[in-house]
Amino acid sequence: MNGDVVVGIDGSWASCRAAQWAAEEAARQGQALRVVHSSPLPVRTVPAPQLPSPRQDGEELMLRRMVSDLSLSHPGLKILDTRHWDSPAAALLDEAESAGLLVLGARGIGGFPGLLVGSVALRLAGHARCPVVVTPASRPADAGGGTAAASPGEVVLGIDARDPADAVVEFAFDAARRRGVPLRAVHAWSLPAAFAPPPALEIPESDRATCEDLEVQLLSDALRRGRRDNPDVRVVLDVVLFNPAKAVVNASTHAGLLVLGRAEGAGSDHPGPVAHAALHHAPCPVAIVPHG
Known part of the structure; x- marks a missing residue:
């Protein structure tokens, strides 16, 4: 950097x-x-000495x-x-x-x-x-007596494995490498419509496992370049069937830093729903990384 x-x-x-x-x-x-x-x-309506x-x-x-x-x-x-x-x-x-x-x-x-x-x-x-x-x-x-700013905990990366941003992944790997801590990559996913059961039914465990295996592979592929460039960083793949905002906030409980992305050109007074939730609820410092 x-x-x-x-x-x-x-x-x-x-x-x-x-x-x-x-x-x-x-x-x-x-x-x-x-x-x-x-x-x-202060706005002055009458000239005053510049003291x-x-x-x-x-x-x-x-x-x-x-x-x-x-x-x-x-x-x-x-x-x-x-x-x-x-x-x-x-x-x-x-x-x-x-x-x-x-x-x-x-x-x-x-x-x-x-x-x-x-x-x-x-x-x-x-x-x-x-x-x-x-x-x-x-x-x-x-x-409760914690000091999140000085925490040596892992770096948590919130990532959409279907649309990863190189700048955000690179920032997270760099932060983990400099600190000498693991990088936890959190990818939240939801069941495809074809697998979503009616409310009264439960999805078969085999179908859920098949979908989850695909998500794990997507996440692994999204991190391939970062792992290659940072072989000393231990990476933990965290694939969860959960709401993305809740997933990253939950993962940040014992983290030293949470890293999220923000698409440039979409700037507003709120950096997106996941980042907004993290800024309000994550107990550790939150890094928002712009990307094209």
């Missing part, structure tokens, strides 16, 4: 957690880390303190800081144009209790030109 790792911060606990995750990832990739803070300037406001001074101090803390915890990592006088979403979309990876917390300082994913995270996940990682909103105490 080429390009700096960019992380957006706003002083919230979630953004501090995202910054630590981003620093670890930048060090893992051997890339620089760009720490970005943005807030629009820093107390709010601007506080934001500058917060940015410098974050860079200092990250430098102490990650010696040797090249860290740059950037200020934008624009909305956070617009600023980070601009930064994403030249980034290799964009990282942010699920919700920012403007969030409220019970809000799982904020509008900025959803917009960036649906529009950014580079892969986006959204770290979960819950504090460790909220998740």
Whole structure:
């Protein structure tokens, strides 16, 4: 993966957690880390002296303190800081144009209790030109003492074996290889209409096994190139007769990272139903990888 790792911060606990995750990832990739803070300037109807406001001074101090803390915890990592006088979403979309990876917390300082994913995270996940990682909103105490951002768990790839995206598969293999963990490829499927029984009947076990064998082969074929290029990565094939969104969320329970794709040109404020569900319910960081 080429390009700096960019992380957006706003002083919230979630953004501090995202910054630590981003620093670890930048060090893992051997890339620089760009720490970005943005807030629009207040609209003035009357000209005023161009002097820093107390709010601007506080934001500058917060940015410098974050860079200092990250430098102490990650010696040797090249860290740059950037200020934008624009909305956070617009600023980070601009930064994403030249980034290799964009990282942010699920919700920012403007969030409220019970809000799982904020509008900025959803917009960036649906529009950014580079892969986006959204770290979960819950504090460790909220998740029963767990710390998903630092989890050494496997990388989970949500994949449609009938229409795999090379960029997404490559990202997932690369993430597993760098971490030295297994890659679990989750492919959810449903019975073909010809095999779907009436509500009062059950499908014969032999018919279901035949269909499942086909799905396993499709998944194996979809991962062939990734396995060839990453022979040291142990791959677990997880083929489930289940709803895709529920399948990837269930698989992410003990994961260190969940990787999903997003078709470019289909950008919206929501990056698709499966990714949307994962961003709201997965307990680990979620990577949304755009593909053509």
